[in-house]
Amino acid sequence: MVDRRRTARRRVCLGGRLRVAAFLPDLDCTVRDVSLDGARIRVPADATLPDCIELFIPCRGETRRAFIAWRAGESVGLGFAETGAATQPAAIARWLAASEAEVARLRAALLDGNGTPPGRVH
Numbered sequence: 001m002v003d004r005r006r007t008a009r010r011r012v013c014l015g016g017r018l019r020v021a022a023f024l025p026d027l028d029c030t031v032r033d034v035s036l037d038g039a040r041i042r043v044p045a046d047a048t049l050p051d052c053i054e055l056f057i058p059c060r061g062e063t064r065r066a067f068i069a070w071r072a073g074e075s076v077g078l079g080f081a082e083t084g085a086a087t088q089p090a091a092i093a094r095w096l097a098a099s100e101a102e103v104a105r106l107r108a109a110l111l112d113g114n115g116t117p118p119g120r121v122h
Helices: 089-114
Strands: 011-021 027-034 037-044 052-057 063-073 077-082
Touching: 011 037, 037 063
Parallel strands: none
Antiparallel strands: 011 027, 011 052, 027 037, 037 077, 052 063, 063 077
């Protein structure tokens, strides 16, 4: 078998959670090995996964955006969407700034409404 990994993998046995959608509960998984580019996890064989997920590893405080690269029964290969962890300060600062800008835009749109002051009925 040819190993096509660009970076070395480390065998681990860590508890993890998959965030598949905002309206669905997290799915528990076991992280079996990890590299800079991806990971191999174990989930129940009947678990339905979308193409893109977030892998959260609580003991490391790390969240990675990932895509499903392959699947064989309970084993699932993940590729990480970016090589930097989402826990890096620069990534958090960018996300926070974007979120604050979005909140300000939505607040302005709500207050603008249809031009009538609050409390007035037209």
